[in-house]
Amino acid sequence: MTDASIIPPSEPQRLAAVRRYDILDTPPDGAFDRITALAARRFGVPISIISIVDQDRIWFKSHYGVSVKQIGRDPGLCASAILSNDLHILTDASIDPRSLANPLVAGEFGLRFYAGVPLTTDDGHNLGTLCIIDKKARSIDQSQIEDLKDLAAIVIDQMEMQISARRAVSQAELMAREIDHRVMNSLQFVSGLLSMQSRALTDADTVGHLQLAANRVAAVAQVHRHFYAEGVDQASCITFLRRLCADLESILGRKIQVSGDEGVIPTTSVQPIGLLVNELVTNAAKHGQGLIEVRYEIEANRHALIVSDEGRDFPKDFDPTAASQSLGMRVVTSLTTQLGGVLTSGHRPDGGTCLKVSFQVQPQV
Structure with missing residues (x-):
């Protein structure tokens, strides 16, 4: 029976x-690759x-001088080396009783020295x-030996730094989600207060403005909720828009139809797109008529x-980017500028208004 x-x-x-x-x-990591290259140079090997060392294999995080990425655990000398905290040294494996039967020693590979x-x-x-x-023996x-131990300590230090970095990122993401959850709850609370205030008034114009403000705040809260529900680097924009517009339908009391091309976008673009849809759909619900299409x-x-609706066409001299336009x-x-895009207006072939925001999305590498 072998040690392994x-x-x-x-x-x-x-x-x-x-x-x-x-x-x-x-994936390969330059920090670890530099250590194996340095070790090979330092010891002239x-x-x-x-x-x-995994359950049934020995996986190589970095491998200098060999192309293989892993071997089975049974013939691996590293599996024997982890059984003790001491350095595992074979100066001539061909005559060492611990390694005579090892296929890496007795076989074609011809291993002689191992530390x-x-x-x-x-x-x-x-x-590991x-x-x-x-x-060669x-x-x-x-x-x-002391140099090799120091290099091994650097490997562990690097692994500790990476796990600490992952924990820090995870904690930061958790904190960001908690903050956004509180922001969303606060927005919903403000929306509720505005709605309550509107019901306490009798002036129709004031009531309308307060209810519109309540709807806008509630819609922004839903943008936050769906944005943080993604939890990934990329997201399907159509899936996001369908979920968001389903909520906007109930908030605004208008039918909204979502269609378009499937595809993923960076989540950094999701929130401004969601806020754009919120504003464009809210404007369409206020000023337009009929079905709202996204x-x-x-x-x-x-x-x-x-975003389009079945209301009246824009005036011929309408400029959506003019400073004199509504809030x-x-x-x-502003959101179009944030996306680095262009805002244009037009009309639907069957009548109605149409606003279009076009922008460029760089592919993820």
Whole structure:
């Protein structure tokens, strides 16, 4: 029986630590690649590897001098190296009783020299190793051993920094969601107060203005809710618009039809698009008639948001970007600028008004 086949009782806890660091099958990382390249140069060996020992495999986070990305756990010397906190050294594996039967030694690969330092976490679990390998037998002195240990400590430091960064991002996202949830609740509260105030008045014009303000605030709250429901880097704009407009229908009491091209956009663009739809649809509900249509079109990286209704056409001299326009149109102009887009007005073939915001979306890399 080889050392690698001996599974200690603490193996479940060790594997849990491997999962905690969330490093398995992650993309190449220059920080780790520089360490393996430095180790190979420092010790004059052709191969250097940062390995993570999984349940049934040894996965290479960084591999200098070999192209293979993982091997099975059974023949792996790294699986033996993690059984102890000491350096695992084979100066001539062809005559060392611990490795005579190892296929990496006896087989075509012809491994002769191996020195591996366990990558030990703060709570005492060995995730894998930093190892150096040669196909020639060689010795290693104490100063080199200390250097290899220091490099292994740098590997662990790098892994700790990455897990700390992920935790910080997660906490920041959680805090942002909590803040936005409170903002949404506050907006809904303000909307409710405005609606209550409108019901307490008798002047029809004042009531109308207060109810419009209440609807606008309620709609903005829904934009916030749907924006943070995405929780990803990219989102389907049509899916977002359908959910948002379903809420706007109930708030405004108007039928809204959503159509257009399927496609994803960065979530950084979702919120201004949602606020644009909110303003354009609210304006259409106030000034237009009949069915309100929201259409989203995508051609290459050029996107267009079109909101139309069945009311009267705009006047021939209508300029949607003019400073003298209403508050709603000034908000629309500002959001269009935020997207780096262009706002234009037009008319539907079957009669009615139409506002279009076209903008460019850079593809995610």
